[in-house]
Amino acid sequence: MPVRDSYPDGAPCWVDLTTGDPLGAQDFYGPIMGWEFEELGPRYDGYTMCLLDGRPAAGLLPPPAGAERLPAAWNVYLAAGELSAVYERVTRAGGTAVLGPHEIPGAGRLAFAFDPGGTPFGLWQSAGHLGAGVYGEPGAMCWHELTTADPAPADAFYAELFPYLQKQVGDGRSFDYTAWSVPGSDGLPVCGRYRAAVPQPYWSTYLAVPEADHAAEQVAGLGGRVLREPFDSPYGRLVPCTDPSGARVTFCQLP
Incomplete structure (x- = not known):
């Protein structure tokens, strides 16, 4: 674990x-x-x-x-x-x-x-509660990203708060995605920023599950809504959803 x-x-x-x-x-x-x-x-x-x-x-x-x-x-x-x-x-x-x-x-x-x-x-x-005591395994959070249509002010703002190294992993045009790492993360990204045409920017939470396709079936059966059928990415098989209250979440089967 x-x-x-x-x-x-x-x-x-x-x-x-x-x-x-x-x-x-x-x-x-x-x-x-x-x-x-x-x-x-x-x-x-x-x-x-x-x-x-x-x-x-x-x-x-x-x-x-x-x-x-x-x-x-x-x-x-x-x-x-x-x-x-x-x-x-x-x-x-x-x-x-x-x-x-x-x-x-x-x-x-x-x-x-x-x-x-x-x-x-x-x-x-x-000061007693570290945060999540588990990470990057089924049942735990595994990734976070900021989705925004206006990335330049967002990149500059968060870099003022923390010493993020923001590395472009797309081409910066058709796919604009920066991976953010910080001192103490051994050069590994801790979160990311994705440019997309959304009316309101938001932070996304990714939660790891054993099987993405089974999670999609559970979402539908438990009153949530699957926004996109499970699909593969270089970082796992993803299921963007909303829960019954309308909160956005992505379930991820890690590679």
């Missing part, structure tokens, strides 16, 4: 799903991901841990009070050892600071912000 005990600054370290139906999310993701669930109760505002063999893999949370109509979505958190310093750079780099830094007792500090294109993302400084 690829157990994680640290994340370098700038690497996606945690994901959670904001949904008005956390119990429905358990019914959907549990069979597909092999997760068990631990509800943390009122002290943590109804937060639920998704566990893989007892290790934290992701989280579920209801929308905050007054924002019950917030669309369901997976939230991506970037590791930040000095969260306050990174958060201060958000506005200087052209983004919008939204929330934080906020203390989570016994776990760490979080903040939320929008990048210049309006994409929400989180920052996480560990």
